[in-house]
Amino acid sequence: MLFAEVARVSREVARTSARSRKTRLLADFFAAARPQDAPVAIAYLSGRLPQGRIGVGWAALRERADPAPEPSLTVLGVDAALTELAAVSGQGAQAGRRALVQDLFAAATAPEQEYLLGLLTGEVRQGALQAAAVEGLAAAAGAEPAAVRRSVMLAGALEPVAEALLARGPAALEDFRLAVGRPLLPMLATSAGSVREALAKLGPCAVEEKLDGIRVQVHRDGDGIWVFTRTLDDVTERLPEVVAAARSLPADRFVLDGEVLALGEAGRPRPFQETAGRVGSTVDVAAAARAVPVRPVFFDVLSAGERDLLDLPCAERHAVLAELVPEPHRVRRLTLPAPEAPGAAEKAEEFFTETLRRGHEGVVVKGLEGIYAAGRRGASWIKVKPVHTLDLVVLAAEWGHGRRTGKLSNLHLGARAEDGSFVMLGKTFKGLTDALLEWQTGQLLARATEDDGHVVTVRPELVVEVAYDGVQASSRYPAGLTLRFARVLRYRPDKPPGQADTVAAVRAAHEGGG
Template sequence: MHWHTWLYLDVTPIEEGSARIFTGEERMALFADLAKLADELAHEPSRLKKRAAIAEAIAAVHIAAPESEDAGLFALYLAGMPFAEADPRKLNAGGSLLSKALLAVSGASQAELSREYKRHGDLGAAGFDLLSTRATERTRPPTLQNIAEAFTAMAAARTTAARASLVEGLLQRASPLEAKYLLKLMVGDMRIGVKQSLIEEAIAAAAQVAVAAVRNAVMLEADLSAATERAFAGTLAEARMRLFHPLGFMLASPVDSPEEAVERFAAKPHEGDEPEHVAAFLEDKYDGMRAQIHCSDASQPGRVAIYSRNREDVTESFPELQEAFSRVSEHAGALIFDGEILGWDFDTARALPFAVLATRLRRKRVSNELRAQVPVVFMAFDLMFAESALLLERPLKERRNRLESVVEKLTGHATASIIVDERARNAQAVLFAGEESAALSRLLLAPSRLVQSADEIERAYTDARARANEGVMLKAADSIYQPGRRGLAWLKLKRELATLDVVVTGAEFGHGKRAGILSDYTFAVRAANGELLNVGKAYSGLTDAEIAEMSAWMMAHTLVDEGFFRTVEPLRILEVAFNNIMRSDRHASGFALRFPRILRIRDDKPVSEIDTVERVEEIYQSQVDKPVE
C-alpha cells in the first residue's frame, strides 16, 4: 500500500459566498484524504502495511500543519470516534436521523435505501451507492476542522431538526466516498479492520516514540487526539490520570471444571508430575451488571460516574449509588472501583436475579417506587485507582488488601435511602421521614478467599449456586490488572443450565461480514396444542460454512419476506444453550432465554421432537435464582 498524494485546502476566506477565495495563512487537511486512506485500509489484509500507511498519513498531516490539531483529529476519526473517549459530548445522531438525512441529500426512496442497506449491512456503504448516482457540483470539500466544528454544533444542538440540518450540510459538501466514511464515523464504526491499538502503534511510528508511552497516555487521559499531539510534542510523560472516563475492564476466560482451573494455574516442576496446589483468590460470580465507579476526585468533589462494561455512562440509572458514593469524598481520596451492580434483597442479603435488575437498566428517571421494588448495591471486587495512583500494575493480592482497607474506611458512609424527596434536584436529596428513609449501605465487599485444590473449588461452586449466583471466579493472586484483556490470569467456572432443541421460525440479515446473509435466527418451542411459540433469538455458535448453508436454505424456504426479516418454514432444528430463563412478554411462549448460544444444527431430529413450553417452564422453576412469584 502506498500513500503519496496529500491534498490540503487553504481555508481563510476573504469574502463570503459560494465562491470563496482563500489566503495562504492556514492549511488544513481534507476529510477526503482520510476517506481515501480508510477505503484502502478496508481492502488491505496486511496488518504491517496498514500500520505503515497510517503512520505515513499521520506524519504527513503533522508536517503540513504542525501547529494545528489536524494530526490528532485524523487519528481520532480514523479510529471511528467523533469525540475523545474522555469527552462526554455525544452527536445524538441515531440511525433514523442519519438515514433521513441521507435520503434528503441523495433523493433516493426508502425502498432504495432498504435495498442497499440489506446488500451491504452498512449505512456508509449504502450511502456511497446512493450518492454515486447524484449529479451535483461541490464547491467546498470538508476539512477535518469543518467536521470537528459540525460535530461540536451537533452535540450542542437542542433539536433533532438542527442536528439533521448539520448532517445534511456535511453530506451535501461530501463526495460519495467522503459521505461513506462520514456516515461510518457518525455511526461510530468505520469497519476498516483497524483497531485503536493499531492506530496507537502508527502514532508511535510516525512520531518515533515508544508504543508503550503512547498507550499509557491514551489510557491515562482517554484522548487519542491529545496523545497524538503529545507524541509529536515530546510530552507523553506529562500525561496524568483523569477520573471520569472508563478504563478497560479485565475479562475472565471460561473453564468447564475445577480440574481444568487447577491445571491452568498450577505449575508442574517436572514433566509428568501432578500439578502443584494453586494459590488463587476465589469469589462468587454474580449475575448482575459489571460496572466501574469513579468518585471522590478533589477537583470535582461529590461527582460520581458509573460506567458499564461497554463503557457507557449509566450513572442516571442508579441514582442511589450516585448518592451513596458522592458522600465518601471526605473519607477517601479519588477512587476507581471495579465490581458488579446487583439487585439486592436487604432482608436476606442475597442478590436478586438479573431479570429483576434488568428493569432498572437504561432508565433516565428512577422513581421512588422503582428504587423500592429493585434496590441496588455495588459489590466491589477490585480497586483500580487510589491515593493518586493507578494500581493496575500491582499484584491482585496488594489491590485486594487496599480494597479491603478502603471499604472499611467507607463503612457507614457510602449509604443511600430507599426513597428520597423527588422534589429535591441534587444528589443531597432531602429524605422522607420514617422507617423507609433509613440509610442503607450501598457498597459491599465481594467475599474472597484463597483456594488450593479442585475439591475446594467444587465445594465453593456448589455453595455459590445455592446462594443463587452464577458460579465462581478464580484469580491468580499475583495477577496484574490488564484492561480489555481476556487472559488466563482470571478464570470463570459456570456450567450451562440446560439445552433446548428448538425450531427456526424466522431469520434476519446480518451486518458487516454477514451482510446479505440470513444469520440471526428466531426460534420456537412447541405448545401443548402443537402451536409453535417463539422463545428466543441467537446468532452465535455456527461456522461460516454452516451459516452460508442455512442462509441459502432459508432463502429457498421463505414464507414471508419483510425486507430485513423473513419468516421461514419451521423445519430446521437447533440445539441451544443459555445462561438462564426469564419470564417475558416479548415472546409468545411467555419466556426468554438469556444469552442463548447455538451448539449445533440438529438435522437428525424431526420437528415433532423439539422441546415444549412445559419443558421451558420446568427448567425455569428449577433455577435457584428465579424471581419470587
C-alpha cells in the first residue's frame, strides 16, 4: 500500500466531524489494505510511530529536501526507513539521522512530507479514531462491530485484530479470548463535575477512592505472575512487592485490576512522580524498592480460576474480589444500593471529602449492574475530581502541523515571579478548539517578537486559564516545577499579566500535594 493513501485518509478523516463519514472512509481504506500493511497503517492513522521515539528533533526537520513529483513510498517502506532511523546511535548520530531524514523526505510528495512531519513531531491527532476504525474494520471484513470491539479489548490493541481479520475474515475473531498472562485494555471512566451529578446518572452504585498511582493489571497462573501497566507494558521485574502480594493470595489463577502507589507517613500517598519514577526504574530494583516501596491496591477482578468475569455485574465481581483479596489490598468503597434515598448523597459527598483529606485525587462512582467494558470509557464508571485551575501567561507558541498547519498551537505557559518576570512551567495544546486556534494565532502573531520557524516568542500579555491535574517536580523548567495534564479552558482578557498566578502559588500547590 502506498504511504500516500494513509496520508490522504488521515487528512480526510481529520477534516470531517461526522462519525459516519469517518467510518466510511476507514472502511474503504481497510477494504483496500493488505493484512500486513494494516498494523503500521493503523499506528500512523493514530498519530503514532511503531518505533516510539526515534530521536529526530526539529533541527533535522527544519530544512527538508524538495518533494517528489509522484508518490512512490510504501507503508512498509516508510516503516523500514524509520526503523533504520531509530537504530542510529553513537558518534555522528545527529548527522546520520539528518541524512536519513533527508533521504526519506526526498522520496515523499508534498502532502506526504507534511504528514511525515506531523508523525515525527507528534502533531497528528485524529480525536476518537479508534471507535471509527473498529467500525470501519468491521464493515470492511463483514464482521459484527461488537465482536471486533471485544476482540480489540482482549488483544490489547487494534493492530493484531485488523491483521488477522483482513487475512482470515470474521472467523479469526475466535482467536481473541481473555487469557491469563496476556494483558487486555483496561476499562476507563467518564467524568462528572460533582458527586451528585455522577449519582444522578446511575442507579445502585458504589463510590470508590480514586488513587493517584500507576494503573496495574496483575495476572497469575500457578507460579507465573505478570504485572502490566495501563499501556500494557510488562513491569513484573520492577515490582517485586506486587509479585509477592499476588503470590500471597489464596488462589493460583486470576486477573486483577488496580493501582500501585508509594505511601508515606500515616499511609498518605507520596507524590505521583515518585510512584511513576519507581515503576519506571529498571536499574537496581532492590535499591529502588528500599528507597520507594510501593503497594498494590485492587478494585476489580476480571478472571478467577477458569471463569471469565468480564460480563458479570460490578457487584458480583466485587464479591469475588472480596473473597480473593484481603481488605488492606482492596480500595476503600461506600456502597449505595439506593442513591436516591434520604442522606445517601450526603454520605457520598462525605466520602469524597474524606478521600481528598487522605491525599487521594477523587472518587470513581460505579454502577453495581455495570459489566467490565474493557478498553472503553464505560458509562457505568464515572470519576469525580476537584478542578484545579491557574491563570498563566502565554510566553510563546509552536507552529502546528497536520490539521493545525498555519496555526499557533502548543502554548508555552508561564507564572509570575517575585521580580515581575514570568517563568515557564510547561506547554499544552489541549483544549484548543478550531475557533480558539484561529483567534489565538492572530492575537499571538500581533505580539510576536521572534519566529525561528518552529517557535514564535511573544510579548507576555495574554492571560489564559488552564486546568490541570497536579503539579510535579521537573528539571526541564526553570522553576523546577511543571503541570500535569494541563489544558486550556479560556483566555482571560479581563486580567492583565500582573494578576496572573505566581510561581510561589504553584509551588505551594506542589508542596501541598496539589
